[in-house]
Amino acid sequence: KQEVTQIPAALSVPEGENLVLNCSFTDSAIYNLQWFRQDPGKGLTSLLLIQSSQREQTSGRLNASLDKSSGRSTLYIAASQPGDSATYLCAVSTGANSKLTFGKGITLSVRP
Amino acid sequence: GAVVSQHPSWVICKSGTSVKIECRSLDFQATTMFWYRQFPKQSLMLMATSNEGSKATYEQGVEKDKFLINHASLTLSTLTVTSAHPEDSSFYICSAISGSRQETQYFGPGTRLLVL
Numbered sequence: 491k492q493e494v495t496q497i498p499a500a501l502s503v504p505e506g507e508n509l510v511l512n513c514s515f516t517d518s519a520i521y522n523l524q525w526f527r528q529d530p531g532k533g534l535t536s537l538l539l540i541q542s543s544q545r546e547q548t549s550g551r552l553n554a555s556l557d558k559s560s561g562r563s564t565l566y567i568a569a570s571q572p573g574d575s576a577t578y579l580c581a582v583s584t585g586a587n588s589k590l591t592f593g594k595g596i597t598l599s600v601r602p
Numbered sequence: 603g604a605v606v607s608q609h610p611s612w613v614i615c616k617s618g619t620s621v622k623i624e625c626r627s628l629d630f631q632a633t634t635m636f637w638y639r640q641f642p643k644q645s646l647m648l649m650a651t652s653n654e655g656s657k658a659t660y661e662q663g664v665e666k667d668k669f670l671i672n673h674a675s676l677t678l679s680t681l682t683v684t685s686a687h688p689e690d691s692s693f694y695i696c697s698a699i700s701g702s703r704q705e706t707q708y709f710g711p712g713t714r715l716l717v718l
Contacts, residue, residue, distance in 0.1 A: 494645070526709075533608075533695055533711035534646075579645070589636060589661075590697075590707060592645040 492517045496580055496593035503570055504601050511565040511596050513580030518558050521586065525554050525565045526579040528595065534579065538565070570600045604630045606698050608710035615686055616718055623681045623713045625696030631676035632698035636707065637669075640693040652679050686717045 493516045503509055513523075522541050526534040538547045538554040540563070546555040553566040567574060577597045581590040605628040615621050625635060634653050638646040650666075652658040652673035660666045670682040679698075683690055693714050697707040 499643075524707075531693075531712075531714065534697075534709040536706065536709075539706060581646075589648045589651060590646075592647075594643070594645040 492520075492582060492584070492591045494580055494582060494591050494593035496578075496596050498596065499594065500597045500599070502599040502601060505570060505572060507570050507600075509567050509570055509598075511567070511578050511580075511598070513563040513565070513593055515561045515563075515580075515582050515591075517584075518561050519584065520558060520582045521584050521588065523554075523556055523563050523580065523582045524590065525552075525563075526581065528577045528579055530577075537578075567598075570598075572600045572602050574598060575600050604628075604698075604700055604706075604708040606632075606696065606708045606710040608694075608696060608713050610713060611711060612714040612716075614716045614718065617687055618685055621683045621686055621715060623683075623694055623696075623715075625679045625681070625698070625710050627677045627698045627700075627708070630698075630700045630708075632679075632700060633676065634699040635673055635679040636697045636699075637671060637679075637681050638695045638697070640695060640712075646695060649681075683715065686715070688717045691715055691717045 495514045524539045525537045540556040551568040577595040579595040581592045607626045609624045637649045640646045649664045650658045650660045658671035673679040695712040697709045
């Protein structure tokens with residue numbers, strides 16, 4: 491059974507800091523990995539999707555890396571801003587139409 | 603980008619009543635829709651997978667007679683929580699996969715259910 495772990499559960503940083511959010515998964519036989527953002531009481535916004543054959547994806551100030559063999563992914567946020575405050579969820583899938591297995595998320599607070 | 607809506611966004615009901623939640627793909631046809639549940643400070647847990655025109659596939663531990671799922675068209679799936687109890691209070695989120703872009707799940711904004 492696939493398990494996704496995100497540690498720590500919460501993180502508080504000052505504005506402008508570069509930061510790394512970690513995600514680990516137990517079964518390396520994944521199809522892809524996604525990072526999502528969730529604001530309080532809201533749905534999910536997809537940030538980055540990495541195919542199992544890829545090593546990283548970039549979008550603006552965000553960079554996600556994937557090391558499938560070790561079961562790890564990181565989300566790098568450059569020059570953090572208060573607007574980045576949210577919960578960041580990592581999820582893996584085992585196929586194109588298959589379900590996502592989510593971690594519990596990391597709640598990020600960026601202090602002005 | 604693809605948009606998924608949910609209705610209602612929140613609902614409060616009395617214990618024992620049934621509640622229907624709608625999930626719609628607004629600008630694409632969704633061959634597959636997923637229903638997730640999220641308790642406070644917990645991850646999203648998949649409840650069931652529904653494919654248009656066929657019966658939903660439920661995850662282990664999810665009662666299919668309690669959580670009725672209907673995926674009658676390529677743009678609409680409904681989740682009905684029957685005889686709701688306070689422990690059913692949760693955040694319910696649906697997602698949809700486009701037939702043309704099967705790798706990406708597009709999520710709805712969620713429905714918060716409070717059962718008194």
